[in-house]
Amino acid sequence: MADRKIFIGGEFLISDVLPEDVFIPEDISREHKMVYESAVAFVKKEIIPNIERIEEKKESFARSLIKKTGELGLNGIDIPVEYGGEGMDKISTCLVTEAMGAGASFAVTHSSHTGIGTLPIVFFGTEDQKKKYLPKLASGELIAAYCLTESSAGSDALNSQSTAVLSSDGKNYILNGEKIFITNGAWADVFIIYAKVDGDKFTGFIVERGFTGISSGAEEKKLGIKGSSTTPVILKDCVVPAENVLFEIGQGHKIAFNVLNIGRLKLGASVVGPSKVAISEAAKYANMREQFGRKISSFGMIKNKLADMSIMTYMAESLAYRTAAAIDDRLGVLDEKGKKDGAENAKAIEEYAVECSIAKVFGSECLDFCVDELVQIFGGNGYITEYPAERMYRDSRINRIFEGTNEVNRLLIPGTVVKRGLQNRLPVMNALAKLESEMKTDSAGSFKHDESPLSLQEHMVKICKKIHLMTCGAAVTKLLSNIAEEQEVMAMLADMIIMIYAMESGLLRARKMLDSKGEQKAEYHIAAVKVYINDVIPKIASRAKQVFAFVEAGETLYQKYETIDRLASYMPINTIPMRRIIAEKIIKTQRYPY
Amino acid sequence: MEILVCVKRVPDTAENEISVNSSGSDIERGDLVYSVNEWDNYAVEEAIQIRDKVGGSVTVVSVGDAESEEVLRREMAMGADKGILLSDDAFTGSDGKGLATILKSEIIKGKYDLVFTGAQADDGAGQIGGMLAAMLDWPYASLVNRIELLDDKKIKIGREIAGGNQEINEIDLPCVLSIQTGINEPRYVGIRGIRKVASVEIPVHGASELGVNSASVGKASAKISKVDYFVPALGKGAELLEGSIEEKVEKLIELLKSKGGIK
Numbered sequence: 096m097a098d099r100k101i102f103i104g105g106e107f108l109i110s111d112v113l114p115e116d117v118f119i120p121e122d123i124s125r126e127h128k129m130v131y132e133s134a135v136a137f138v139k140k141e142i143i144p145n146i147e148r149i150e151e152k153k154e155s156f157a158r159s160l161i162k163k164t165g166e167l168g169l170n171g172i173d174i175p176v177e178y179g180g181e182g183m184d185k186i187s188t189c190l191v192t193e194a195m196g197a198g199a200s201f202a203v204t205h206s207s208h209t210g211i212g213t214l215p216i217v218f219f220g221t222e223d224q225k226k227k228y229l230p231k232l233a234s235g236e237l238i239a240a241y242c243l244t245e246s247s248a249g250s251d252a253l254n255s256q257s258t259a260v261l262s263s264d265g266k267n268y269i270l271n272g273e274k275i276f277i278t279n280g281a282w283a284d285v286f287i288i289y290a291k292v293d294g295d296k297f298t299g300f301i302v303e304r305g306f307t308g309i310s311s312g313a314e315e316k317k318l319g320i321k322g323s324s325t326t327p328v329i330l331k332d333c334v335v336p337a338e339n340v341l342f343e344i345g346q347g348h349k350i351a352f353n354v355l356n357i358g359r360l361k362l363g364a365s366v367v368g369p370s371k372v373a374i375s376e377a378a379k380y381a382n383m384r385e386q387f388g389r390k391i392s393s394f395g396m397i398k399n400k401l402a403d404m405s406i407m408t409y410m411a412e413s414l415a416y417r418t419a420a421a422i423d424d425r426l427g428v429l430d431e432k433g434k435k436d437g438a439e440n441a442k443a444i445e446e447y448a449v450e451c452s453i454a455k456v457f458g459s460e461c462l463d464f465c466v467d468e469l470v471q472i473f474g475g476n477g478y479i480t481e482y483p484a485e486r487m488y489r490d491s492r493i494n495r496i497f498e499g500t501n502e503v504n505r506l507l508i509p510g511t512v513v514k515r516g517l518q519n520r521l522p523v524m525n526a527l528a529k530l531e532s533e534m535k536t537d538s539a540g541s542f543k544h545d546e547s548p549l550s551l552q553e554h555m556v557k558i559c560k561k562i563h564l565m566t567c568g569a570a571v572t573k574l575l576s577n578i579a580e581e582q583e584v585m586a587m588l589a590d591m592i593i594m595i596y597a598m599e600s601g602l603l604r605a606r607k608m609l610d611s612k613g614e615q616k617a618e619y620h621i622a623a624v625k626v627y628i629n630d631v632i633p634k635i636a637s638r639a640k641q642v643f644a645f646v647e648a649g650e651t652l653y654q655k656y657e658t659i660d661r662l663a664s665y666m667p668i669n670t671i672p673m674r675r676i677i678a679e680k681i682i683k684t685q686r687y688p689y
Numbered sequence: 690m691e692i693l694v695c696v697k698r699v700p701d702t703a704e705n706e707i708s709v710n711s712s713g714s715d716i717e718r719g720d721l722v723y724s725v726n727e728w729d730n731y732a733v734e735e736a737i738q739i740r741d742k743v744g745g746s747v748t749v750v751s752v753g754d755a756e757s758e759e760v761l762r763r764e765m766a767m768g769a770d771k772g773i774l775l776s777d778d779a780f781t782g783s784d785g786k787g788l789a790t791i792l793k794s795e796i797i798k799g800k801y802d803l804v805f806t807g808a809q810a811d812d813g814a815g816q817i818g819g820m821l822a823a824m825l826d827w828p829y830a831s832l833v834n835r836i837e838l839l840d841d842k843k844i845k846i847g848r849e850i851a852g853g854n855q856e857i858n859e860i861d862l863p864c865v866l867s868i869q870t871g872i873n874e875p876r877y878v879g880i881r882g883i884r885k886v887a888s889v890e891i892p893v894h895g896a897s898e899l900g901v902n903s904a905s906v907g908k909a910s911a912k913i914s915k916v917d918y919f920v921p922a923l924g925k926g927a928e929l930l931e932g933s934i935e936e937k938v939e940k941l942i943e944l945l946k947s948k949g950g951i952k
Contacts, residue, residue, distance in 0.1 A: 124887075125759070125762065125887060126883060126884070126887035126888075128759075129759075129762065129763065129766060129878065129883040129887070130880060130883055132763075132878070133766075133877060133878045133879065133880060133883060136877055136878070137877055140877075166879065167877050167878075167879040167880060168879045168880025168881050169880065171880070172880065181880045181881065181884065183880070183884075680720070683706070683720065684705075684706065684720045685706055686704075
């Protein structure tokens with residue numbers, strides 16, 4: 096573990112973070128690099144040439160691929176060595192997930208197996224359960240699926256109608272119910288299934304395909320990721336041995352939510368892979384396609400698109416790996432007993448629930464943006480199945496829906512910040528008091544220019560944090576516990592928090608590159624950060640004003656608008672040349688420029 | 690069987706758009722992605738398979754700068770037992786003979802039965818195997834695509850010759866073989882292998898450890914120098930077939946018939 100300061104979850108909103116306290120993708124170790132290259136080589140040789148075959152959704156082929164990833168160790172990154180896994184850090188998890196993310200439908204098959212399918216046992220399984228299942232999940236002998244969703248329990252995940260009743264001899268639970276949208280549903284050998292014991296105790300179970308009373312329904316016909324299996328899973332008097340209860344009776348929500356935290360971070364990393372592919376495919380096509388006697392890559396609007404795709408991906412990548420390393424650092428300071436205790440691990444990950452949700456929302460929207468621009472650059476051909484853009488466009492869309500919709504995550508982000516603030520787990524109140532006294536002396540917006548190429552951006556990140564703090568404080572004060580009901584306000588606060596984490600993660604990365612490699616080598620990093628920050632400042636200010644408009648009126652509101660305008664006063668920079676230099680590099684190398 | 694495999698870090702031709710720099714003296718190297726030379730991967734795989742069959746060890750060696758260490762480590766993660774980096778400022782700019790001189794100095798320090806090179810390197814001239822064999826005074830076979838172990842004195846090898854024909858030879862040990870792609874299917878690098886080698890120290894041997902006279906290697910001693918790089922002008926003769934797939938197939942068959950390709 097590097098010598099980084101450990102911040103608590105959400106602390107980035109109220110503290111200054113230094114470049115040396117964050118991990119950036121350029122910090123990856125030799126081992127990390129090899130792990131990433133191993134996964135990339137697999138995807139290039141086994142997945143990309145077989146995408147059409149994968150799209151046919153044949154169980155035997157999916158199984159053979161999962162076996163191969165098992166042989167390579169790519170299924171067991173998060174599984175401890177003593178249970179047949181590789182026991183690696185979360186940075187490695189993200190690197191493998193990112194590389195596999197370029198693997199179209201198989202990415203979903205693989206990540207459901209290794210993530211939400213396997214992790215509940217890693218974190219919450221008993222010794223016997225871990226010994227029984229994990230080695231075979233790591234090797235790919237068994238495929239896993241995660242069954243939470245039901246027709247009336249989607250975003251409202253705990254509203255499960257599935258029931259579990261202990262048999263009269265006390266040996267088995269009898270499960271009844273129907274789960275829907277289950278990834279790997281037709282292929283899985285092991286299912287993590289939630290059901291309510293005695294009608295109200297939400298509980299996790301490990302259910303094997305061979306148990307009496309479990310079956311898969313018909314394959315769903317989907318918009319995208321057509322090569323992955325998605326079916327209902329039907330429980331009809333399904334007999335599950337009592338020793339297959341996962342964790343404790345009535346504690347299923349802990350499994351569900353904790354696993355989703357890491358699942359969301361993994362999703363945030365998995366979208367970085369295809370975003371990079373989209374940039375590369377877009378550049379190749381733009382270099383080949385000629386109109387008006389010129390390659391379309393020579394046109395400014397195409398350059399603009401290539402640059403924007405890369406800038407978004409840069410931020411998504413920066414914040415996902417920053418979060419992964421923060422989790423690793425926190426896991427690293429657990430004592431020996433804690434390190435081996437899955438539930439302790441899950442708790443350490445939960446600390447960064449806000450950051451994990453941000454990675455999910457920002458990442459999935461980044462990929463959707465990239466594939467949309469990809470289709471646009473391909474023009475008419477982008478709409479034709481023969482070209483890669485069409486499939487990528489369809490495959491991307493699910494990411495904003497599963498692992499908690501982006502709407503649910505947008506409620507969770509400010510909701511968690513506010514809750515932790517009120518519990519004083521996150522010292523938001525102190526930060527607010529400090530900000531108020533700063534405002535009185537009028538020092539909150541003052542900016543001393545220095546020579547560093549990023550000093551203005553550093554200043555603006557601090558300002559945006561202050562604007563958020565002041566807005567969030569006002570919303571909580573006025574709306575009290577009703578705030579959760581005012582979803583539009585929550586969404587605006589969420590957007591502010593997401594943009595702040597993105598701009599700061601990008602900024603710290605560029606700053607670290609600038610400090611270690613010099614201005615010339617950090618040129619593309621600096622350009623990305625300047626453009627992004629330039630573009631989001633008005634968005635943050637506008638959302639802050641909208642929240643104030645909802646909670647204040649009259650003279651007070653007018654004063655708040657003035658304060659925001661004063662704080663966010665910022666002379667826009669000329670971003671066209673910056674976007675162009677990023678685009679030129681993409682056009683030359685035909686790949687993501689970082 | 691003690692086997693040494695020479696490997697090289699080269700620009701990855703699958704990953705890069707290779708272009709000539711403005712002065713025409715070299716390719717543009719600013720944004721290149723590097724990887725292990727593809728042919729070398731086959732050589733290492735073959736060495737690993739032989740070792741797994743009859744025992745012994747596989748050593749991978751590379752002449753290059755500190756960054757070449759990553760290809761050695763990659764091949765060790767694949768299964769090679771040991772890596773050695775031959776690196777010295779004096780080695781920079783060596784021609785084929787210079788590189789063979791450096792490699793020979795390392796080889797004679799060990800007791801190797803087999804020395805493999807790739808048939809060629811992406812950025813090389815395919816000289817090293819033959820020169821090494823001459824310097825070592827060992828027998829040499831090029832373009833080897835099949836190896837069969839006979840005893841500890843002799844092996845049988847297959848060579849690819851003109852027209853895709855095969856030639857089978859017996860060759861005395863120790864010997865140098867340049868390995869052709871297709872001899873095997875190189876394995877992937879697995880995570881377990883990576884974990885095993887991630888923190889292994891890879892020894893670096895410079896001119897003095899190798900007893901190489903600095904004047905006999907490097908740019909100053911090179912008798913071959915690259916004087917120009919250019920992309921050839923597109924010639925005529927290519928024809929793009931148009932129409933539906935069926936129409937294209939029809940036209941292709943007609944063309945092949947008219948040129949005598951099929952009857």
